[in-house]
Amino acid sequence: MVAEPKIIAFTCNWCSYAGADMAGTSRIQYPPNVRIIRLMCSGRIDPAFILMAFELGADGVLVSGCHPADCHYISGNEKAEIRVNSVKKILELFGLEPERLRLEWVSASEGGHFAETIRDFTEKLQKLEENPFKVKPVSGTIETTMEETFKTNIRYCLQCGACTSICPIARVDPRYSPRETVNRILTGPEEEIFSDQSI
């Protein structure tokens, strides 16, 4: 249980950031635990932004853009939806609840909807534990790191190979193949992993 979950909200400039402004103009109150990062389009949401937010201890991440068919860049919001759904699967691999990541369409006129989203998201996150990465960072001794690693579902990672097939670096140097890297982490020996320059 976490009293004040930290929420990072990535909003598009045109609809959702404006929707958040509209909540302000209409003086609609919502919990103060959200920090907004403005992007031009929700399609700008890079999975890395979301993962980094969780890595740094955010309890929840909200991605918010224009309603379907309302995107100012025609289809950026559709791309955001695809990305968010795939990052949810990655979160599961890490052992994080996928509901910590939320996608919400908020138009420029929906101040009430933005505020309600923050209220509801806060309540849902309050029911979860604190982001485990915030409490116990993965970095540490070899033993704790390995222990943490195996607690997650990292073993799923050897299944599809999609990342390796498109990885331009792996094509040049197989040592950097993501599949190969994960395989080495899982099979050890541990000392070698920690001294390996390519990991």
Add this chain to the structure above:
Amino acid sequence: MSEETTAPRVGVFVCHCGVNIGGVVDVPSVVEYSKTIPGVVYAEANLYTCSSDGLNKLKEAIKGHKLDRVVVASCTPRTHEPLFRATCEEAGINKYLFEMANIRDQCSWVHMHEPEKATEKAKDLVRMAVAKALLLEPQEEPEIEVEPSALIIGGGIAGMTAALSLAEQGFQVHLVEKQSELGGMLLRLDKLFPLDRDSLELLKPKIDAVKSNPNIRIHTTSMVKSAKGFIGNFEVEIESQKGEIERIRVGTIIVATGMASLEPVGLYNYGSDERIITQLQLEKILKTGGPEGVRTVVMIQCVGSRNEERPYCSRICCNEAVKNARLLKRSDRVRDVYILYRDLQAYGTRYSPLERIAKRQGVKMINYQQEKPPQVVSEKDAVVVKVFSPLLDEEMTVKADLLVLSTPLIPTEEAGGLSQTLKVPLGSDGFFMEAHVKLRPVDFPTGGIYVCGTAQGPKDIPESIAQAYAAASRAAIPMTLRKVRAEAITASVNEELCIRCGRCEEVCEFNAITVEVVESGKMTTRVNEILCKGCGVCSVTCPTGAITMRHFNNKQIYAMLEAVLRGH
């Protein structure tokens, strides 16, 4: 140069906004806190940073403290960023070295009862803005030459008004109309509210003026086939019905394609009984002196509108029904006219009196509820309409000779195709969507393309004409200046990391990024900075991280995340 002189020097200006921010957030403590953020060399509080006094202080501080980056913690960048950017430029700082922290709309106004937490959040927001400001880079906005000619799509009242306005200012205008005649929807109307004047009285002089203006070239029975290019330099193909294609070059485009009227097939027996028609069909009957031998007329409002499929109010139908009811009464005083309505929206100073006049003339207005719509049964001698009146709390039955359905204005069939051709968005209702409902009501997000009239949503004739003048005057700005600057928030490609896979090209909706063969065997990925709208989709799609979004790059966003979550 020594290390000290090259390190960024950030100035933070925290605005009280009167009591709007200062009444909730502890502004002095935010200022003191700002001074402790690494990189910040100066911080001050202003009563109103956007006042001329505040802007002067900003300029003085930039010069006095040799600031090279500025953070203003105040309201929203969506309204005030242009002003502060301009001030920075006046003081000699590139306008892309400016960042805002929104501590009003997204802080003091929404956490009014939690001043301590609001203050803490304001500090976080300033820290995030400083983190981004430290990594901001100056940007050059590309300058573009503008062709002083315009394409106007749609020869209705809005398109013709815009065409005349631009032509009278001396610009060359191409006016494209899909029908064989100019005039649009007005050709199909009888008399116009509020003055009950013949539509031709308004239309005829306009059409004559357009036809006789030497600066206007009219392309009837033609459509826009393709459009390439960007503000100032659009290359457009106009296709005539015969399939002839003409290529033109224009600097600006105005979309004035109008709307269609819903054909209410299947609603209230429409289509199965000739006595059941739409308001538009009634206009035609009125135009030819009818209707003959009609004793009782019933009109039903909101047919196919303000429901789940079409949630919007079509704005004109109430006034149209009231007008036609009055005309029907005027031509035959003993005729019974009923208007069955959900909410009668005879809005504004001009239209409300007409509703009263209609009632005085004896037009009967009966409210109905959406949950209990009128029931229509076609009988041999009459169309029987049963309606439950919540006012009387009972069902009423009217035997009508003519049932008129007030249907909403809907997007034209061509809107979807044109939106793709021009790369401009449609809203969820299918009408063209402007860049900002209040601040940029006739612009599209794409520079150099504007919208007016009912293409953008239902509106009456005065509103369409006013909007047409607005679109024409917006289009005239770049054409008068002959030059524009494009936003510098665009993609840039690192050729070393790029593997020319072309995924960016696939996802770009604006054809702004392309993989091109430069010489035999050598390829390059090129960004057209004027076509690029800065959405960033390509950058996320790039598998090698070769694409950087200017002003919203990964490092800047990582820095904001670090600043807020790690506290530094």
